[in-house]
Amino acid sequence: MKRRPTAPRRKKAPQRGGLWGATEKLSRLRKTNGLLAYCLGLYGFLYLPLAVMVAFSFNGARRNVVWTGFTFKWYASLFHNAEMARAMATTLEIAVAASVMAAAMGMLAAYAMTRHAPFRGRGLYAALLNAPLMMPEIVMGVGLLSFFSRVGLPLNFWSLACAHALIALPYTTGSIRARLLSLKDSNLEDAAMDLGATEWQAFRQITLPLARPAIISGALLAFTVSFEDFVTTFFIAGIGIVTMPIKVYSMMKFGVTPEVNALASCLLVLTIIALTINRTLVKETKS
Amino acid sequence: MADASSSTQELASKEPKPPSAGPLLEVSGIVKSFGRTKVIAGVSFHVAAGEFLTLLGPSGCGKTTTLRIIAGFEQADKGRVFLKGEDVTTRPPYLRDVHTVFQHYALFPHYNVFDNVAFGLRIQKLPKRQIKTRVTEVLDLVKLSGYEKRRTTEMSGGQMQRIALARALAGRPSLLLLDEPLGALDLKLRREMQLELKAIQRRLGIAFIYVTHDQDEAMAMSDRIVVFHHGRIEQIGTPSEVYRKPKTSFVADFMGSANILSGRLIGFKDGCVRIRLEDEVEVEFPYADPLPVAQGQALCVAIRPERISVRYEGDLPLRGSCVSLPAILADTVSLGDETQMFLAFFKNSTKTVLSATMEARHQNERRDGTPVWADIRWRDILLLEPEGE
Numbered sequence: 318m319k320r321r322p323t324a325p326r327r328k329k330a331p332q333r334g335g336l337w338g339a340t341e342k343l344s345r346l347r348k349t350n351g352l353l354a355y356c357l358g359l360y361g362f363l364y365l366p367l368a369v370m371v372a373f374s375f376n377g378a379r380r381n382v383v384w385t386g387f388t389f390k391w392y393a394s395l396f397h398n399a400e401m402a403r404a405m406a407t408t409l410e411i412a413v414a415a416s417v418m419a420a421a422m423g424m425l426a427a428y429a430m431t432r433h434a435p436f437r438g439r440g441l442y443a444a445l446l447n448a449p450l451m452m453p454e455i456v457m458g459v460g461l462l463s464f465f466s467r468v469g470l471p472l473n474f475w476s477l478a479c480a481h482a483l484i485a486l487p488y489t490t491g492s493i494r495a496r497l498l499s500l501k502d503s504n505l506e507d508a509a510m511d512l513g514a515t516e517w518q519a520f521r522q523i524t525l526p527l528a529r530p531a532i533i534s535g536a537l538l539a540f541t542v543s544f545e546d547f548v549t550t551f552f553i554a555g556i557g558i559v560t561m562p563i564k565v566y567s568m569m570k571f572g573v574t575p576e577v578n579a580l581a582s583c584l585l586v587l588t589i590i591a592l593t594i595n596r597t598l599v600k601e602t603k604s
Numbered sequence: 605m606a607d608a609s610s611s612t613q614e615l616a617s618k619e620p621k622p623p624s625a626g627p628l629l630e631v632s633g634i635v636k637s638f639g640r641t642k643v644i645a646g647v648s649f650h651v652a653a654g655e656f657l658t659l660l661g662p663s664g665c666g667k668t669t670t671l672r673i674i675a676g677f678e679q680a681d682k683g684r685v686f687l688k689g690e691d692v693t694t695r696p697p698y699l700r701d702v703h704t705v706f707q708h709y710a711l712f713p714h715y716n717v718f719d720n721v722a723f724g725l726r727i728q729k730l731p732k733r734q735i736k737t738r739v740t741e742v743l744d745l746v747k748l749s750g751y752e753k754r755r756t757t758e759m760s761g762g763q764m765q766r767i768a769l770a771r772a773l774a775g776r777p778s779l780l781l782l783d784e785p786l787g788a789l790d791l792k793l794r795r796e797m798q799l800e801l802k803a804i805q806r807r808l809g810i811a812f813i814y815v816t817h818d819q820d821e822a823m824a825m826s827d828r829i830v831v832f833h834h835g836r837i838e839q840i841g842t843p844s845e846v847y848r849k850p851k852t853s854f855v856a857d858f859m860g861s862a863n864i865l866s867g868r869l870i871g872f873k874d875g876c877v878r879i880r881l882e883d884e885v886e887v888e889f890p891y892a893d894p895l896p897v898a899q900g901q902a903l904c905v906a907i908r909p910e911r912i913s914v915r916y917e918g919d920l921p922l923r924g925s926c927v928s929l930p931a932i933l934a935d936t937v938s939l940g941d942e943t944q945m946f947l948a949f950f951k952n953s954t955k956t957v958l959s960a961t962m963e964a965r966h967q968n969e970r971r972d973g974t975p976v977w978a979d980i981r982w983r984d985i986l987l988l989e990p991e992g993e
Contacts, residue, residue, distance in 0.1 A: 504708065511675060516696075
C-alpha cells in the first residue's frame with residue numbers, strides 16, 4: 318500500500334526527455350517520416366495513374382486535361398460500340414478456351430510430376446514446363462508465328478487460344494502441383510486405394526475434388542494471363558481477330574480518349590474480381 | 605462371444621474362413637531399398653488368423669515400410685507376400701483383403717463421418733440399406749454413434765482415430781494394418797485407446813499387424829512381437845519371451861532397459877558357466893539354456909536394473925541361487941518412488957552398472973563411495989550373442 322505513490326512518478330519518467338530525448342524523438346520522427354514519404358511515393362506512382370485514369374473515365378470533357386463534370390457517357394458509348402463489343406467477346410472466348418486447356422494440361426502435368434514414379438529427366442521435364450514464365454514474350458511470339466506459318470496452320474481463333482494456353486500453362490501447373498504435393502503427404506489416395514478404390518476411382522473421388530480449388534485458381538490466373546496478353550497476340554493474331562488489348566492499342570493511336578479510360582477501368586475491375594476469387598480459393602486450400 | 609452384442613457378432617461372423625492350414629499372412633525374404641539406402645534387409649514372418657502381431661523398433665528400422673509392402677503401397681525389391689496362401693506380392697492395394705489405419709488418420713476432409721466410413725462399401729457397390737447398417741454398426745463399435753453428419757475436420761484427434769478405425773473395419777478385412785495409430789495422441793488417451801483397440805480386436809477376431817516404437821504399447825497389446833532393428837528382425841516372440849529371454853543385446857535394451865556388459869566365456873563344466881566380465885571380474889553360475897557362443901569367445905551379458913539387489917555391509921545376503929559381487933556405490937538418484945543406484949564393479953573401466961529398486965530403505969541416501977554388495981539371481985543373468993558391427 319505504501320508503495321503506491323511511487324507508481325505514477327515512474328510512469329512519467331520516460332516522457333521527460335531533456336535535450337537527449339528531443340534529439341532521439343526527432344531522429345525517430347525523421348526515420349518514420351522518411352519511410353512514410355518513400356511508401357507514399359512508391360504507392361502513389363503505382364496507383365495514382367490508375368486512379369486518374371478511372372476518374373477521367375467519368376469526366377465530361379473530351380480532353381484529359383480539365384474536369385468539367387461527372388458523366389457515364391463514355392461507358393455508354395463504349396457499350397454501344399459494336400467493334401468494341403466484338404473485341405470483348407473475342408477476348409473472353411479466347412481466355413475461356415485458353416484457361417480450360419491450360420487447366421486440363423496443367424492437371425495432367427502436375428499429376429505426372431507428383432504421382433508418377435521417379436523417371437529419368439523429371440527435373441528437366443518440370444523445368445522445361447516452367448520455361449515460358451522466364452522466356453521473353455517476343456521470343457514466344459516470333460517462334461510461334463514462324464512455327465505456325467512453316468507448318469501451315471492457319472492463324473485463327475484456335476491457334477491463338479492454344480498459344481495463350483501455352484503461356485498460361487506454368488501458372489496452372491504450379492498452382493495444381495503445390496496442392497497435389499500436400500495431398501500426397503496426407504496419404505488420402507493410399508487410403509482410398511486401401512479401401513478398394515482403383516487408381517482412377519481414387520483420382521475421381523478424392524484427388525480431383527480436393528484439388529478443385531487449386532485447379533480453379535490456376536485457371537483464373539490463366540484467364541487473366543490470356544485476357545491481358547498483348548505481345549504474343551500481336552504477333553500471331555490472324556486478320557480479323559482483335560482482342561481487347563490490341564483494340565486499346567489501336568485506339569491509343571488517336572490519343573488517350575475517355576473511351577480508352579473507360580475501357581481500361583472495366584478491365585481493371587475484371588482483373589480485381591479475378592484476383593480476389595483466386596485469393597479466396599488459395600486461402601480455402603490452405604485451411 | 606455369447607454375451608457380445610448382436611452387431612459385433614454379425615461383424616465377427618465374416619464369411620466362413622476356409623479351413624486352410626497355413627498362416628493368414630506370410631512375408632518371406634523381403635528386401636527393399638530407397639535409392640541407395642537399404643531399408644529392409646531380408647525380413648520374414650507370418651501372422652495367424654485372429655492374431656495381434658506387433659512390429660516394434662526404433663524409428664527408421666523398416667517397420668512402416670514393411671507394413672506398406674503388405675498393404676501394397678510399396679513393391680518389395682525381393683521376397684514375396686502371401687495372403688491366405690495366395691501370392692499377392694505384385695497385387696495393387698485395392699485387390700488385397702487388407703485395410704490400413706494410417707498414422708495421421710488420412711480421413712477424407714471433403715466427406716462427413718458417415719461418408720468416410722461408407723467409402724469402401726460404396727466402392728464395393730453394396731446396397732444402400734446394407735451400407736447404412738454396416739456404418740451404424742462400426743460407429744457403434746468405436747463409440748461414435750450420432751456423429752454421422754459431423755465434418756471430420758472439426759473432430760478431436762482421438763475421435764478422428766476412431767473414425768479411421770471404423771472406416772478400416774467397415775469393409776470387414778481379415779487383416780488390419782495399423783501404422784502407429786496412437787502416435788499423435790497424448791499419453792492418457794493412448795492408454796485408453798490401447799485397451800479399447802485390444803478389446804475390439806478380440807471381439808472381432810480380426811488379425812492385427814500393429815506398428816509402434818513404444819515397447820510398453822507392444823507389451824500391453826500383442827500376442828507376439830517382432831523386434832526390428834536396422835531393417836532386420838532381431839527376435840520374434842511373445843511379450844514375455846522377448847522380455848525375459850531376449851536373443852540380442854539390442855532386444856534386451858529396447859524391451860525395458862538393461863545393463864549390457866562385454867564378457868568372455870572362459871569355462872563351461874557340469875552345467876556351470878564361467879564368465880569374465882569387462883576383462884576383469886570373473887563369475888561362475890549354473891546356466892541351463894543353450895549357450896550363444898563357443899568356449900573362449902566373446903559375448904554380451906545383459907542384466908536388468910530391477911534385477912540387481914543392493915545390500916550394505918552387515919545386511920543378510922539374498923538366499924541361494926545368486927551371485928554376489930562387491931561394488932562401490934558411485935551415485936544415487938531418487939526418482940520419487942524408484943531409486944537408481946549406479947555401481948562401480950570394475951577397477952580398469954569407468955563403466956557403471958545401474959540398479960533400480962522400489963525399496964524404501966535405499967532412499968535415505970548413502971554417501972557415494974560406500975562399499976556395497978550386489979546380488980543377482982543366476983536366472984537374471986542373460987547371455988547373448990556379441991553385438992554385430
